[in-house]
Amino acid sequence: MHTTSVTGRVSEVTATALAASPALAASSPRDRADLLHRLAQVLQEHRDELVSVADRETHIGAARLGGEVDRTRFQLTAFADVVTDGAYLDVVVDRPIAGPPPAGRPDIRRMLTPLGPVGVFAASNFPFAFSVLGGDTASALAAGCPVVVKAHEGHPELSELTCALAADVLPDGALSLVTGRDAGRALVVDPNITAVGFTGSGAGGRALFDLATGREDPIPFYGELGSVNPAVVTPAAVAARGEEVAKAFVASFTLGSGQLCTKPGLLFLPAGHGLDEVLRLAVAEVAPRLLLGAWIREGYLASVGELARRNDVREIVPLPGGTEDAVAPSLFTMSASALREGPVAECFGPSAVVVEYESDEDLLAALATLPASLAVSVHGEAEEELAFKVFRAVQTGRVVWNGWPTGVSVTAAMHHGGPWPATTAPLHTSVGATAINRWLRPMAYQDVPDVLLPPPLRRDNPWHVPRRVDGEWSRRPA
Amino acid sequence: MHTTSVTGRVSEVTATALAASPALAASSPRDRADLLHRLAQVLQEHRDELVSVADRETHIGAARLGGEVDRTRFQLTAFADVVTDGAYLDVVVDRPIAGPPPAGRPDIRRMLTPLGPVGVFAASNFPFAFSVLGGDTASALAAGCPVVVKAHEGHPELSELTCALAADVLPDGALSLVTGRDAGRALVVDPNITAVGFTGSGAGGRALFDLATGREDPIPFYGELGSVNPAVVTPAAVAARGEEVAKAFVASFTLGSGQLCTKPGLLFLPAGHGLDEVLRLAVAEVAPRLLLGAWIREGYLASVGELARRNDVREIVPLPGGTEDAVAPSLFTMSASALREGPVAECFGPSAVVVEYESDEDLLAALATLPASLAVSVHGEAEEELAFKVFRAVQTGRVVWNGWPTGVSVTAAMHHGGPWPATTAPLHTSVGATAINRWLRPMAYQDVPDVLLPPPLRRDNPWHVPRRVDGEWSRRPA
Structure with missing residues (x-):
C-alpha cells in the first residue's frame, strides 16, 4: 500500500498548492517581487548554515557552494526585476477597427496568465541553483504559479531546511516539498499539476516525460537532460594558442568534478595537434575529489571503464586514478572516424575525450552525427570559413566563441536548452529571464470592459507594463 | 506493403523539405514577406476556380468560401507584416559586464530560429483558412520552416490545386502535400519533421499527439481539438435583451452549419427565461443544408440522436429535421444539475443545448465541471459580481463579452487555444500573429563576433529588428 499512501500524500500537497493559486496569480508585481526578494534575503541570512549542510551532503566544497548561493x-x-518590468506578460492590445472581417475587428487584448500549480524536480549537482529555490522555482513563483518541489535524494536535509526557511516568508501552499521516487511519479500525474520542470538524467527525464504526455490530460514537461557539449578547436586556433586552449579545456571539463550538464565532453582537435603532454600535465594538477554520491561515482567508473575497454580509444591519462573514494579526472582520445562509428555517451563526472580530425570534412562529418547539445564551443579565428561550417553542422541551443560552456550566465538573453535529446522542449530554457515563459499561457479578452479585465489589460494600464498597442510598444494608457 | 510504400513516399517528401530548409531559414525578411505576398496573390488570381472546386467538395457555399479566401x-x-517587423524574432542583447559572476557576464545575444521542416494537418471545415495555405502553413513559412501538408480527405481536389498553384511561386521543397491516413501517421514520426500542427477532432488529435510524443526523439505537437464553448447569459442580460441574445445565439451556433470549432455548444440561461419560443422560431428560419460530407452527417445524427434519447434532455426543436441529405439545426434543453451529472460532448454540426440554471451557485458549479474550451462567452452587465465569478469558474483561452465565439479575428492579440482538451499545447495559438512562435526555438550566441552572427544579432542590426538591449527596446545598433 506504499504507492497509495504516497499518492494520497502528494495529492494533499498539490491541493494546498491549488488553493494558493488564485491569490498568487492575482498578486501585484510589487507583491510578487517582494516575495522573491524575501527568499533571496532568507538565503543570505542562513548562508553559512545552508552551505555547511550542503557541503556535508554533496562534497561540492564550501567555496563553490557559497558562489552557488x-x-x-x-x-x-x-x-x-522581470516581474516588476512586466514585459514578460507579453501584452498585446488590438483596438477595434470598424467594418467587416478580416480587416474589421473587435477590441482584443491578450496577456500571459499563470498555468496553476507546477512540479519541479530538483537536481543533484546544484543543491541551490537547480533545487528547492533554484531557477525553476524562482521562475514559476515569478509567473504566479505555486510550486511543489520533488527533493533530490542527494541532499535531503538541505532540501528540508531550504523549504522550511522559505515557508516562513511565503503564503501557505506557495512552495511545498515531496520526497522519494514514488512521490515524484505521483506528482507528474497529479490532476492539480499543470506543468513540470526537470533537471537530470536522460533516462529519468524520458520516463517522467512519458508520464506527463501519457496523462489523460497531457501537460507540458520541461526536461533539461544534459548533453556531450562538443568543443571544436580549429587548426588556426591550435597554431595561435593551442597550449592555452588545452589548459582551459581541462579546467572546464573538471570544474565541479565534471558533474555539470554543460561539461565539454568532447574536444575536437586537428590530428597532429601535439598537445597530449600539455593535457596530461594539466589533468595531473587536478586533485582527486569526492563526487556527489556513491551512485554518481559508480556511474562514472562504469562509464570510463567502458571507454577504456574500447579498442579505438586511447588513454591520455592512465586509469585508474584517484584514492579509494575520491576520483581523479580521466582523459581519452580517439579519431573522428572512430567516433562516427561508435558514439560516446555523456559521462557525468570528470572525464572527457579528445577527438582528432584529419580534415575539415572529417570534422564536419563527425559533428553531424552528434545529438543536439545544450552548448557547443568553437575556438577559432573569426575570418575562418570553417567556423561558419561548424556553426551550421551542429545542433544546439547555445554557441560559445573562444570560451567554454560551463558557467551559464543568468541573463535575459541566456538560452539553456536545445532540441532533443538536450531537452524535452526545444522552445524553452531553464536559465535566464525567458525561463518564466514555461509557466504561462496566453488568454485573449474580446470586447471585455475595463472593470472585468486584469490590470495589465485595462485602458489605464495601472501597472505601467509595456504593451504592443496596434503594433507599437508603449507603457501608456490604451 | 502499403504502409512501407507510403512511408517511403513521405520520407522522400520530407527529404525535399529538409533540403529546402537552410535557404528558407536564412532568407531575408523582404524575401520571406515577398513569398507570402505572392501566395496571397495566387489565391486572388485563381479565386473563382478555387471557390468553385471547394464548394463542389465541401458544400459550404460560394459566399462563405469567398470570404474564407x-x-x-x-x-x-x-x-x-510580422516577418517585416521582426519583433517575432524576440531578440535580446545583453552586452558584457566586467567582473565575476553572477553579475559579471560575457556578451550574449539571443534570437528565435526556425525548427526545420514541419507537418501540417489540414482541417475539413476550413478548406482555405486551415488547409494547404492556411494559418499553420502561413505562420510556418513566415518562421522560415518548409511545410509538408497532410491534405484533408474532404477536399482532395482543392488541396492538389492549391498546392500546385503555390508551388509555382515557392522555392522547391518549401511546400509539399501528402494524402491519406497512413501518410499522415508516417509524417508525424518522420525523422526530418521537427513539429506538427493539427486542426481536427479530439480522438484524431490525441492519436497523433501520442505518436509525436512517443517518438524516439519527441517533437512538439500543436493540436487544436475544438470544444463545447459555453455561452453564459446572466439574469440581468435576459431581462435587458433576452430576445436579441437568443436570436444571436441561434445565428452563431448555426453559422457554417455548426461545423466550427468555436461553435457555442451550450447556452446557459436562468430557469424561467421564457425564451423557448423565440429560440424555436429562430431555428425554424434556418434552412437545412448539406454538411461537409457523409461522415460528418452520420456523426451529427448519431450525436443528436444520443442527446434526444436522454431522459434529462428535452427537444426545443423536434427531431428529425431536414431533408434526405441536408440537415436542419437541432436545439435541446436540460437543467444545470443534469449537465453536472451527465456531460454533453462537442457535437460537430448545427446542434446546441440550452442549460437552465436555478441560481448563481448552480451555474458556477456546472461551469466548473466543464472541460477547458477555446472560447467562453458571457452576456451580462459589466457591474455584476456574477460576471467576475463566471470568468474565474471557466477554463478557456478566450473570453468574449456580450458577443459570440464564432468569427475568430486574425489579429496580433488573438489567442485561439487553451488548456487540454481544447488543445494539446496550452502555451500556443493557431490563429493570430503569435502562431508563428510554434515553429521557432531560441538560440544564444556567446561572445560571437559579428562576422559569424546571423543578421538580427549583429551590432549594426542591418534588418532594423526591434531588440531588447540591456533591458531597453531599440531598433538601433548595439
Missing part, C-alpha cells in the same frame, strides 16, 4: 539569490532578484 | 489572403499578408 550567490547565483541563486541573483536568480531570485533577477526574476523580481 | 479573403481571410486566408489576409493571414498570409499579416504574416508578411
Whole structure:
C-alpha cells in the first residue's frame, strides 16, 4: 500500500498548492517581487548554515557552494526585476477597427496568465541553483504559479531546511516539498499539476516525460537532460594558442568534478595537434575529489571503464586514478572516424575525450552525427570559413566563441536548452529571464470592459507594463 | 506493403523539405514577406476556380468560401507584416559586464530560429483558412520552416490545386502535400519533421499527439481539438435583451452549419427565461443544408440522436429535421444539475443545448465541471459580481463579452487555444500573429563576433529588428 499512501500524500500537497493559486496569480508585481526578494534575503541570512549542510551532503566544497548561493539569490532578484518590468506578460492590445472581417475587428487584448500549480524536480549537482529555490522555482513563483518541489535524494536535509526557511516568508501552499521516487511519479500525474520542470538524467527525464504526455490530460514537461557539449578547436586556433586552449579545456571539463550538464565532453582537435603532454600535465594538477554520491561515482567508473575497454580509444591519462573514494579526472582520445562509428555517451563526472580530425570534412562529418547539445564551443579565428561550417553542422541551443560552456550566465538573453535529446522542449530554457515563459499561457479578452479585465489589460494600464498597442510598444494608457 | 510504400513516399517528401530548409531559414525578411505576398496573390488570381472546386467538395457555399479566401489572403499578408517587423524574432542583447559572476557576464545575444521542416494537418471545415495555405502553413513559412501538408480527405481536389498553384511561386521543397491516413501517421514520426500542427477532432488529435510524443526523439505537437464553448447569459442580460441574445445565439451556433470549432455548444440561461419560443422560431428560419460530407452527417445524427434519447434532455426543436441529405439545426434543453451529472460532448454540426440554471451557485458549479474550451462567452452587465465569478469558474483561452465565439479575428492579440482538451499545447495559438512562435526555438550566441552572427544579432542590426538591449527596446545598433 506504499504507492497509495504516497499518492494520497502528494495529492494533499498539490491541493494546498491549488488553493494558493488564485491569490498568487492575482498578486501585484510589487507583491510578487517582494516575495522573491524575501527568499533571496532568507538565503543570505542562513548562508553559512545552508552551505555547511550542503557541503556535508554533496562534497561540492564550501567555496563553490557559497558562489552557488550567490547565483541563486541573483536568480531570485533577477526574476523580481522581470516581474516588476512586466514585459514578460507579453501584452498585446488590438483596438477595434470598424467594418467587416478580416480587416474589421473587435477590441482584443491578450496577456500571459499563470498555468496553476507546477512540479519541479530538483537536481543533484546544484543543491541551490537547480533545487528547492533554484531557477525553476524562482521562475514559476515569478509567473504566479505555486510550486511543489520533488527533493533530490542527494541532499535531503538541505532540501528540508531550504523549504522550511522559505515557508516562513511565503503564503501557505506557495512552495511545498515531496520526497522519494514514488512521490515524484505521483506528482507528474497529479490532476492539480499543470506543468513540470526537470533537471537530470536522460533516462529519468524520458520516463517522467512519458508520464506527463501519457496523462489523460497531457501537460507540458520541461526536461533539461544534459548533453556531450562538443568543443571544436580549429587548426588556426591550435597554431595561435593551442597550449592555452588545452589548459582551459581541462579546467572546464573538471570544474565541479565534471558533474555539470554543460561539461565539454568532447574536444575536437586537428590530428597532429601535439598537445597530449600539455593535457596530461594539466589533468595531473587536478586533485582527486569526492563526487556527489556513491551512485554518481559508480556511474562514472562504469562509464570510463567502458571507454577504456574500447579498442579505438586511447588513454591520455592512465586509469585508474584517484584514492579509494575520491576520483581523479580521466582523459581519452580517439579519431573522428572512430567516433562516427561508435558514439560516446555523456559521462557525468570528470572525464572527457579528445577527438582528432584529419580534415575539415572529417570534422564536419563527425559533428553531424552528434545529438543536439545544450552548448557547443568553437575556438577559432573569426575570418575562418570553417567556423561558419561548424556553426551550421551542429545542433544546439547555445554557441560559445573562444570560451567554454560551463558557467551559464543568468541573463535575459541566456538560452539553456536545445532540441532533443538536450531537452524535452526545444522552445524553452531553464536559465535566464525567458525561463518564466514555461509557466504561462496566453488568454485573449474580446470586447471585455475595463472593470472585468486584469490590470495589465485595462485602458489605464495601472501597472505601467509595456504593451504592443496596434503594433507599437508603449507603457501608456490604451 | 502499403504502409512501407507510403512511408517511403513521405520520407522522400520530407527529404525535399529538409533540403529546402537552410535557404528558407536564412532568407531575408523582404524575401520571406515577398513569398507570402505572392501566395496571397495566387489565391486572388485563381479565386473563382478555387471557390468553385471547394464548394463542389465541401458544400459550404460560394459566399462563405469567398470570404474564407479573403481571410486566408489576409493571414498570409499579416504574416508578411510580422516577418517585416521582426519583433517575432524576440531578440535580446545583453552586452558584457566586467567582473565575476553572477553579475559579471560575457556578451550574449539571443534570437528565435526556425525548427526545420514541419507537418501540417489540414482541417475539413476550413478548406482555405486551415488547409494547404492556411494559418499553420502561413505562420510556418513566415518562421522560415518548409511545410509538408497532410491534405484533408474532404477536399482532395482543392488541396492538389492549391498546392500546385503555390508551388509555382515557392522555392522547391518549401511546400509539399501528402494524402491519406497512413501518410499522415508516417509524417508525424518522420525523422526530418521537427513539429506538427493539427486542426481536427479530439480522438484524431490525441492519436497523433501520442505518436509525436512517443517518438524516439519527441517533437512538439500543436493540436487544436475544438470544444463545447459555453455561452453564459446572466439574469440581468435576459431581462435587458433576452430576445436579441437568443436570436444571436441561434445565428452563431448555426453559422457554417455548426461545423466550427468555436461553435457555442451550450447556452446557459436562468430557469424561467421564457425564451423557448423565440429560440424555436429562430431555428425554424434556418434552412437545412448539406454538411461537409457523409461522415460528418452520420456523426451529427448519431450525436443528436444520443442527446434526444436522454431522459434529462428535452427537444426545443423536434427531431428529425431536414431533408434526405441536408440537415436542419437541432436545439435541446436540460437543467444545470443534469449537465453536472451527465456531460454533453462537442457535437460537430448545427446542434446546441440550452442549460437552465436555478441560481448563481448552480451555474458556477456546472461551469466548473466543464472541460477547458477555446472560447467562453458571457452576456451580462459589466457591474455584476456574477460576471467576475463566471470568468474565474471557466477554463478557456478566450473570453468574449456580450458577443459570440464564432468569427475568430486574425489579429496580433488573438489567442485561439487553451488548456487540454481544447488543445494539446496550452502555451500556443493557431490563429493570430503569435502562431508563428510554434515553429521557432531560441538560440544564444556567446561572445560571437559579428562576422559569424546571423543578421538580427549583429551590432549594426542591418534588418532594423526591434531588440531588447540591456533591458531597453531599440531598433538601433548595439
